[in-house]
Amino acid sequence: MPLSPAVRVDIDRFWSTLDRSAGIGTGRENGLSRLALSDADRQMRDLFVTWCREAGLEVTVDRVGNIFARRAGLDDGLPPVLVGSHLDTQQNGGRFDGIAGVLGALEMIRCLNAAGHATRRPIEIVNWANEEGARFSPPMTAAGCFAGEYTVHWVHARTDDDGATFGDELARIGYLGNAEPGGRPLDAYFELHIEQGPILDADKVQVGIVTHAYSSHGFLVEFHGETAHTGPWPMELRKNALIAAARLLVAVDDIGWDFADTGGKGTGARLVAWPNKAGTLSDWAQAVCDVRHDDPQTSDLMAERVIRAAANAAAQAGCTAQVVDRWDWGGAIFDAGMVDGIRQQAARLGYSHRDLPSQAGHDAYFLARICPTAMIFTPCHGGITHNNHENATPADLEPGLNVLLHSVVAHADRSPEPA
Template structure:
């Protein structure tokens, strides 16, 4: 059966984007909606309300992941899942993640408008703590859903104030009773703004993501000792802040050495205690990440970072330890789903560009669970994780339309 060309309601879709943009406003026109905070809870309530008004059953799992379900003709079949996230960075934009969740809602609403039934159910998911801006690491909930970490591990993660994920869920009543994962998913679709300049530069409205940069993250702990900044001789100092600085410079220099291979290292955050004038800090924590297009290069970067830490320890007279590390990226997304999206786009007259993702997305973890595909749409100048992040309804409509048609075909439209 040849599918007709299905259309979304662009104005309705964009109205949901604008409504989201009013919840958790940032200092400079963007958003500050950290995972499981009051603004995130408000946005979740709005999203749930939209879903329930449309007649979709909403289920919440124990990590607060929200699933809105549009029934299929055969409810015994595993659902087609569309997802992304509604939380943002501390100084985030209005579209990162949000476009993907609300595009999923628009897909289901459009199918209702067109009175189209699908053989399989379709679900839209909002993943908890994708950004990792409040709780480390990012993409936490989808990692657990895909069976790559335990629920207990996730619930015990803490924010800067020592609040656990479990406590934050309880504070706003965001935890559900449903288990996290452990069920069959037919396929996973994620649409996301590119967070890079390639689509805009090429004048192409849709990117088909073939894989992700291989990324690693580390939390490095530096232990020193408190001392007076005046009388303490230099040779007796164990300043953890200095040890962290030595490690930070070493990590940054490694990034420059691999820049010709598009390797990147980032000093994401530095914490120190007590971090006050007049006293040497006895503790410091350094958060770093590094990535490249291929596993071998990332592995080489990791080896150099690990080899550089003893020298940072020696020069600062401190102990430097990798306390925790994590990884994401690298999978090749499902060839059949990528081909489906390419064919759908061609049928609709939407140009596409194959590219890799350099940022983290929940689709990485879902790709270990079920066939998955990641689609990119343009954003102005590739700016993201910045309150100046920008795009338009016209930029997003082609990608959301392709998503609608591809999901409909995957879910099974026909008599």
């Protein structure tokens, strides 16, 4: 039996669940500072696992800290439909980013339980570890490992600013699981996320259907120079790594401006230096930056300019530059059939909707490399995000949550493809 369109999420139940999450790892007013693998992340994970078990789900954790919560299917040997996002936040994060997608998947399960609807295929909720990359670089670390891009060993060796490793922190918070990440058949992956941009809110459209992703290139660049006295040391002999990194970040901002008229972005996100003290030139600096554009070729061009800018910045400051980490994603990665299915469900449920690209990074990009994948966006006020003023109302989220519910169920219930 197909799920009746009269079955809808319980928005009050969802909202009180989201409110509980918003009390864990609080940051600035109304915001969250729930960095990956912190004590607050552990507390949130524990609560999420409790909720999943109460909903009758079977919970497993893999070796990079991803949590899976499975609801059996009528034909339980079929590959599962995966639905989720992330529960970690930025340092000055909001209460919706990622969280709405994980807790929305939980609401979907609660709804199916209440309706007594068993799906043909199993459904698994997933919480991906360290999506934000705010504590451990790069972002979407554990989804990347699940998709086979990174090894478990490499992920475990990532360090935070205090030298703590990903692997040790996972063990410390009790989420170093046994399951091998990935390497198993998946039917599909769905992710609901707040838009993190202003389009849906400005156009008063209820549901965003993500057709493709901005092509993005991120870089972690290290510069090496020499410490020296800031007074007597001659300008022509200086090797100030701090200045090399600063020059790169300004250059990346300039690249963003050069392509701004066609929607391009260039971001200088982080600069750290050592010793970073008055009186001494720094002999080491790290810069994190990225460029992105809707057109992949333009984005590639911007990335080439970043590489050249790093070499120029190093040369001008008498230093050497090395790209230590690089991450690339985007393009036409979403499954056309799933995208169309989401459109049909939005229309069937009577919601206004529009197609749009995703400009932020998402775990879904890695999943798209290993299984059919699609994303649903919900409006958020003014597109404000990665900011404690990130905001949305129940009315902003309810349509997207219902579209997620019905899209996932329709996909999980479809007839098996003939062999």
